[in-house]
Amino acid sequence: xxxxxxxxxxxxxxxxxxxxxxxxxxxxxxxxxxxxxxxxxxxxxxxxxxxxxxxxxxxxxxxxxxxxxxxxxxxxxxxxxxxxxxxxxxxxxxxxxxxxxxxxxxxxxxxxxxxxxxxxxxxxxxxxxxxxxxxxxxxxxxxxxxxxxxxxxxxxxxxxxxxxxxxxxxxxxxxxxxxxxxxxxxxxxxxxxxxxxxxxxxxxxxxxxxxxxxxxxxxxxxxxxxxxxxxxxxxxxxxxxxxxxxxxxxxxxxxxxxxxxxxxxxxx
Amino acid sequence: xxxxxxxxxxxxxxxxxxxxxxxxxxxxxxxxxxxxxxxxxxxxxxxxxxxxxxxxxxxxxxxxxxxxxxxxxxxxxxxxxxxxxxxxxxxxxxxxxxxxxxxxxxxxxxxxxxxxxxxxxxxxxxxxxxxxxxxxxxxxxxxxxxxxxxxxxxxxxxxxxxxxxxxxxxxxxxxxxxxxxxxxxxxxxxxxxxxxxxxxxxxxxxxxxxxxxxxxxxxxxxxxxxxxxxxxxxxxxxxxxxxxxxxxxxxxxxxxxxxxxxxxxxxxxxxxxxxxxxxxxxxxxxxxxxxxxxxxxxxxxxxxxxxxxxxxxxxxxxxxxx
Amino acid sequence: xxxxxxxxxxxxxxxxxxxxxxxxxxxxxxxxxxxxxxxxxxxxxxxxxxxxxxxxxxxxxxxxxxxxxxxxxxxxxxxxxxxxxxxxxxxxxxxxxxxxxxxxxxxxxxxxxxxxxxxxxxxxxxxxxxxxxxxxxxxxxxxxxxxxxxxxxxxxxxxxxxxxxxxxxxxxxxxxxxxxxxxxxxxxxxxxxxxxxxxxxxxxxxxxxxxxxxxxxxxxxxxxxxxxxxxxxxxxxxxxxxxxxxxxxxxxxxxxxx
Numbered sequence: 100x101x102x103x104x105x106x107x108x109x110x111x112x113x114x115x116x117x118x119x120x121x122x123x124x125x126x127x128x129x130x131x132x133x134x135x136x137x138x139x140x141x142x143x144x145x146x147x148x149x150x151x152x153x154x155x156x157x158x159x160x161x162x163x164x165x166x167x168x169x170x171x172x173x174x175x176x177x178x179x180x181x182x183x184x185x186x187x188x189x190x191x192x193x194x195x196x197x198x199x200x201x202x203x204x205x206x207x208x209x210x211x212x213x214x215x216x217x218x219x220x221x222x223x224x225x226x227x228x229x230x231x232x233x234x235x236x237x238x239x240x241x242x243x244x245x246x247x248x249x250x251x252x253x254x255x256x257x258x259x260x261x262x263x264x265x266x267x268x269x270x271x272x273x274x275x276x277x278x279x280x281x282x283x284x285x286x287x288x289x290x291x292x293x294x295x296x297x298x299x300x301x302x303x304x305x306x307x308x309x310x311x312x313x314x315x316x317x318x319x320x321x322x323x324x325x326x327x328x329x330x331x332x333x334x335x336x337x338x339x340x341x342x343x344x345x346x347x348x349x350x351x352x353x354x355x356x357x358x359x360x361x362x363x364x365x366x367x
Numbered sequence: 368x369x370x371x372x373x374x375x376x377x378x379x380x381x382x383x384x385x386x387x388x389x390x391x392x393x394x395x396x397x398x399x400x401x402x403x404x405x406x407x408x409x410x411x412x413x414x415x416x417x418x419x420x421x422x423x424x425x426x427x428x429x430x431x432x433x434x435x436x437x438x439x440x441x442x443x444x445x446x447x448x449x450x451x452x453x454x455x456x457x458x459x460x461x462x463x464x465x466x467x468x469x470x471x472x473x474x475x476x477x478x479x480x481x482x483x484x485x486x487x488x489x490x491x492x493x494x495x496x497x498x499x500x501x502x503x504x505x506x507x508x509x510x511x512x513x514x515x516x517x518x519x520x521x522x523x524x525x526x527x528x529x530x531x532x533x534x535x536x537x538x539x540x541x542x543x544x545x546x547x548x549x550x551x552x553x554x555x556x557x558x559x560x561x562x563x564x565x566x567x568x569x570x571x572x573x574x575x576x577x578x579x580x581x582x583x584x585x586x587x588x589x590x591x592x593x594x595x596x597x598x599x600x601x602x603x604x605x606x607x608x609x610x611x612x613x614x615x616x617x618x619x620x621x622x623x624x625x626x627x628x629x630x631x632x633x634x635x636x637x638x639x640x641x642x643x644x645x646x647x648x649x650x651x652x653x654x655x656x657x658x659x660x661x662x663x664x665x666x667x668x669x670x671x672x673x674x675x676x677x678x679x680x681x682x683x684x685x686x687x688x689x
Numbered sequence: 690x691x692x693x694x695x696x697x698x699x700x701x702x703x704x705x706x707x708x709x710x711x712x713x714x715x716x717x718x719x720x721x722x723x724x725x726x727x728x729x730x731x732x733x734x735x736x737x738x739x740x741x742x743x744x745x746x747x748x749x750x751x752x753x754x755x756x757x758x759x760x761x762x763x764x765x766x767x768x769x770x771x772x773x774x775x776x777x778x779x780x781x782x783x784x785x786x787x788x789x790x791x792x793x794x795x796x797x798x799x800x801x802x803x804x805x806x807x808x809x810x811x812x813x814x815x816x817x818x819x820x821x822x823x824x825x826x827x828x829x830x831x832x833x834x835x836x837x838x839x840x841x842x843x844x845x846x847x848x849x850x851x852x853x854x855x856x857x858x859x860x861x862x863x864x865x866x867x868x869x870x871x872x873x874x875x876x877x878x879x880x881x882x883x884x885x886x887x888x889x890x891x892x893x894x895x896x897x898x899x900x901x902x903x904x905x906x907x908x909x910x911x912x913x914x915x916x917x918x919x920x921x922x923x924x925x926x927x928x929x930x931x932x933x934x935x936x937x938x939x940x941x942x943x944x945x946x947x
Contacts, residue, residue, distance in 0.1 A: 215563070312563070
């Protein structure tokens with residue numbers, strides 16, 4: 100009973116306007132809300148050397164590198180947390196579940212202030228990672244926490260335990276059951292969350308600035324570099340840099356989508 | 368009899384006529400964030416004067432550069448008050464502020480301050496001069512001049528300080544490069560820098576006196592030293608050319624330079640542009656104080672130091688020295 | 690058996706460091722001078738107005754993105770159309786743009802001299818709504834797509850052959866399956882809309898009492914060294930997010946065991 104992702108029978112048999120309407124409306128919405136501003140931005144972009152400078156390239160490498168680590172850590176941590184929230188039972192579980200989205204709802208300044216106080220020079224725990232690249236990682240993990248958790252949770256909730264019971268009755272251990280039965284079914288959801296986490300990490304600004312120190316070539320992320328372009332009156336260069344960042348992110352997102360298709364190839 | 372009744376009629380109608388005549392004018396003030404408290408008090412004060420009677424204000428406060436860009440993008444403003452002149456000059460270029468905005472005896476400025484060193488309790492590393500910043504192990508925090516326009520004051524203060532100590536322009540640029548190697552954090556705003564410093568980072572934070580005094584007033588444990596050679600920060604204010612209430616707006620700007628208004632600024636940590644208002648406040652004069660003109664004026668300085676590709680600071684940052 | 694505890698310990702440990710500690714700190718900073726100052730801080734006229742603005746922005750952005758999210762998810766997964774893969778990737782793009790650039794793009798488009806400029810969009814609520822919708826766009830889509838793929842189309846096909854219309858198929862077959870995913874998508878979208886700062890900051894013009902959202906108010910308080918005000922306002926945002934989650938999760942039917 101593998102999951103399938105087949106398309107519905109051709110409209111000839113149904114003659115419903117629903118598919119066309121859904122596709123049309125959502126494409127229109129996406130175009131007006133997202134594509135139009137992006138087009139205006141691209142049109143305004145000039146001075147492409149802005150993204151080619153050594154400082155820009157360094158910030159881009161740092162950002163992409165940290166974002167990928169963030170995506171991977173979230174893939175594992177998010178799945179573990181989602182599992183604990185769905186399959187486990189412990190006191191305060193509902194409470195913990197309610198807190199998962201909060202890193203998101205807090206304004207980024209507050210996130211930055213909090214992390215600086217907790218994991219900076221005056222940390223009550225003695226853990227001081229502020230003004231290093233670790234600070235960027237921690238800040239990004241904080242703001243991307245809900246993603247994989249929340250994409251995996253609904254799938255786990257919908258998952259039929261028949262297969263797991265069958266595997267157990269056939270003598271499979273828990274780890275094997277997880278790897279062979281559960282993981283393939285939640286992997287698309289994990290990848291969905293990973294895509295979100297990666298994209299958010301690339302674009303994050305507010306929570307990173309306070310704790311990282313923004314030193315060019317060391318702890319300056321690309322969003323700070325772009326902000327510097329805008330503040331220096333080079334909005335065209337900022338737009339150009341942003342278009343490049345978007346293109347790279349787009350490529351990564353397409354790759355993640357390709358991953359998902361490869362992972363579910365046997366289901367089609 | 369008729370004359371008396373006519374006079375009576377006029378006397379009765381006059382208040383009504385006067386009330387009808389003083390229509391409610393609404394002025395929009397777009398300013399940078401630091402003087403928010405000051406402007407709150409100034410507006411109340413202004414509204415008690417004859418010129419300010421019936422004038423209400425819509426206020427917007429934010430980072431100086433961001434506010435300037437907002438006005439350029441169409442934010443309706445009657446009065447703009449920014450932290451440095453270039454933020455107004457960019458509006459002049461877009462014809463949103465008249466070219467002669469600063470052709471008065473105050474050169475368009477409304478408040479002053481100086482660049483200071485915010486140091487640790489007791490100044491353990493004895494940082495008093497710009498050369499002291501080059502002592503081994505000294506860690507400096509200063510906002511990045513490319514992400515915070517206000518930080519340009521810091522850079523020019525350092526450069527001018529080097530000139531004042533006898534260095535040639537070339538040596539002064541060298542000094543900047545050396546000093547920048549001591550910078551351990553480049554926050555995107557002065558406020559952010561203060562938070563980082565108070566959280567334990569660095570030995571010295573290059574800041575503006577008015578912000579340091581304001582922080583002290585708000586109970587922050589801030590101690591600062593004013594170096595002998597430092598730059599005079601001057602904050603401009605202007606009425607926009609698109610204002611629909613130029614009379615009232617100009618009246619407000621004129622009010623800002625009266626002694627009572629300047630005293631309000633002084634209470635908030637700013638050095639007044641009107642000398643008499645400084646009486647009773649502790650604003651020490653510095654023997655080697657200089658202005659932006661000493662280092663070339665904003666137009667030259669922007670090109671030479673802050674051009675994103677060829678500027679001195681772009682080279683210092685871009686070489687990995689920062 | 691021990692595996693269960695390892696997993697639980699790992700999850701809770703991670704959450705303790707990355708979630709509980711920061712949240713605890715925020716609450717401590719809010720209430721360390723007592724309930725009174727915190728309450729006073731969030732009931733000032735400016736704070737109340739900022740809350741209203743945030744609620745309006747959220748009340749528009751969340752339903753819009755939810756409807757879009759479901760339609761888009763159906764389009765991507767069920768109604769195969771040319772460019773579905775690209776569409777899918779574009780949906781995530783809003784997140785990759787740093788908020789300042791989002792604001793910049795909106796200013797370029799709707800500001801003075803822009804293609805759609807001069808119609809009172811920016812520096813007013815409409816611009817702020819657009820910015821909020823932009824940054825919170827992907828979540829419902831991302832939540833619903835995996836579930837739609839997971840459940841397969843057999844039931845929907847069965848319903849179709851039995852003569853159900855598209856709407857009946859959706860409400861009777863599809864919706865019950867994607868309800869949880871939509872709920873979590875709504876929660877994420879709401880949380881994101883509440884916490885949005887950067888883009889809204891640029892397009893709002895920050896007119897006190899008019900275009901100041903609660904996140905902008907937080908920054909205003911932080912700027913004025915009003916620590917309690919800043920943290921208390923953040924707590925208000927957090928409480929709204931938690932309330933949304935509780936609402937969404939209590940809507941589940943009793944017969945589900947999980």
